[in-house]
Amino acid sequence: MLLIKNANVFNGHDNTLLEAVDIVINQNHIQTISQQPINDAGFEQVIDARGHTVMPGLIDAHVHITLSAAPHVLDTMTREEIAIRSAKIAEGMLMRGFTTVRDVAGNTIGLKTAIDSGYATGPRIFPSQAAISQTSGHSDYRQNRGQQRRNGHEDSPLMKTGAFAIADGRSEVLKAVREQLFMGASQIKIMAGGGASSTFDPLDTLQYTLDELKAAVEAASDYGTYVAAHIHTTPAMKRAAEAGIMSFEHATIMDDDIAQIIKEKGIFVIPSYFTSSLIAERKIPLGSESLYQKTERVGKAMLKSAELIKKYEIENLCFGTDCVGDLGVHATQSHELEAIEKVFDTITALRMATSNCAKLFNLSTYQHPYQEGKLGEISEGAYADLLIIEGNPLEGVACVTQADKQKVIMKDGVIYKNTLC
Ligand SMILES: [Zn+2]
Incomplete structure (x- = not known):
């Protein structure tokens, strides 16, 4: 189990950030998104994302x-x-x-x-x-x-x-x-x-x-x-x-x-x-x-x-x-x-590259290869496919596209890049 603390969240849909939340990743899924602080005890890894934004991959x-x-x-x-x-x-x-x-x-x-x-x-x-x-x-x-x-x-x-x-x-x-x-x-x-x-x-x-x-x-x-x-x-x-x-x-x-x-x-x-x-x-x-x-x-x-x-x-x-x-x-x-x-505009670009694609892919039913969670959004039960970005993507996509601002890349609950801690 992994805990991301103090994160702002762009959930893939909304034009506002959810602020200062804690996120529990259990294996390859997002288990909990909480506005109440979650105790670190018992987590294998804790990432402090203060000042950063969690967004869908x-x-x-x-x-x-x-x-x-x-x-x-x-x-x-x-x-x-x-x-x-x-x-x-x-x-x-x-x-x-x-x-x-x-x-x-x-x-x-x-x-x-x-x-x-x-x-x-x-x-x-x-x-x-x-x-x-x-x-x-x-x-x-x-x-x-x-x-x-x-x-x-x-x-x-x-x-x-x-x-x-x-x-x-x-x-x-x-x-x-x-x-x-x-x-x-x-x-x-x-x-x-x-x-x-x-x-x-x-x-x-x-x-x-x-x-x-x-x-x-x-x-x-x-x-x-x-x-x-x-x-x-x-x-x-x-x-x-x-x-x-x-x-x-x-x-x-x-x-x-x-x-x-x-x-x-x-x-x-x-x-x-x-x-x-x-x-x-x-x-x-x-x-x-x-x-x-x-x-x-x-x-x-x-x-x-x-x-x-x-x-x-x-x-x-x-x-x-x-x-x-x-x-x-x-x-x-x-x-x-x-x-x-x-x-x-910025929100259109962000939605196009996250939740809108997931909506398109859901036109595929039996042939959809990833049916155990949602893609393209940060929500409870969604696949743990996420980025932690230094800055606020809603103020401009530049922070999303710059490699040095992409601090964490996680897919299916596995961290492929982490320059945050
Ligand atoms: Zn082509």
Whole structure:
């Protein structure tokens, strides 16, 4: 048993701190939060958090742990090399204070299991397994038009790692979704429109017919879970909303109509302001001029869509960085919190990176891998996933993102960093 004394608490929801409370951690759960002082006697460890704030561990709802290099570079790697790089990236996430992530394209179930059983260090992972797309869609990561599909995807080493899957027509889509569920996907990721970073699919293409999208949603919801869609344009979002897709990744180019539909249906939006600004400023190397042009368009549109998110008071917003690439890219993960604060405000940024993500993940029921406690909040019975921060996050997220102000990182009741005592 561990006691945290004299802490102020941001609980993941409220715009005010709970002041001077004592918190009992019993194994991997928060057992008690008390405004009456608790006697130190009998605790294995006592942390005095006076002047500090306890807050939920951060959650990133859009990461790609295994996509640790550009696709053509990943194509040259063995699975072992990709696995080792992924473990290092996962460890970096936890040591930045991210105690939970949702991976949305990658064969991460093995890494997730290794982390959960103590063989590797990293955040909790909600795996999507392969991102599913149509032939010629955003997941069709064959590296050139000469890589013809003969029997499966044997010509693309990257696709063989299980990061991407191709399925066309209702029956193949049903099967591809069920394959990911069999492997342990907690939700399904599909590509429902053109991509900004992919070479062959123009941004405005519609990907998957309404019936194919509905097939994906049916197979997922029959298994108690939901579909997250990579999606940029309004026509693609309208089709996806009609199909019942509940998690819009990027959702960059909105109009008033789709913003209203998103609000009415309670669809979750996961924008990535920092990564898209890096791309728009050409700070991430891309393969060609046309890729730069696509991503610049996306980067600019995203800020306009933020105005519609405010106008229609869309509250189901989640933190997602879309960090794809090597350790250097992932090192920027926390900057998204600052980018969101700039676009919206501090409390929105904090909620997006904690309780809002937990709400999204709860759309997954039987397939939810962490059902013994709440995530993304500081409450009695919640998992003991928390940070102790020097300062008050509600006055600005800078103290959350600075490593030297993150004094304690705890996940599942285990302390991974403690510079407080
Ligand atoms: Zn992504």
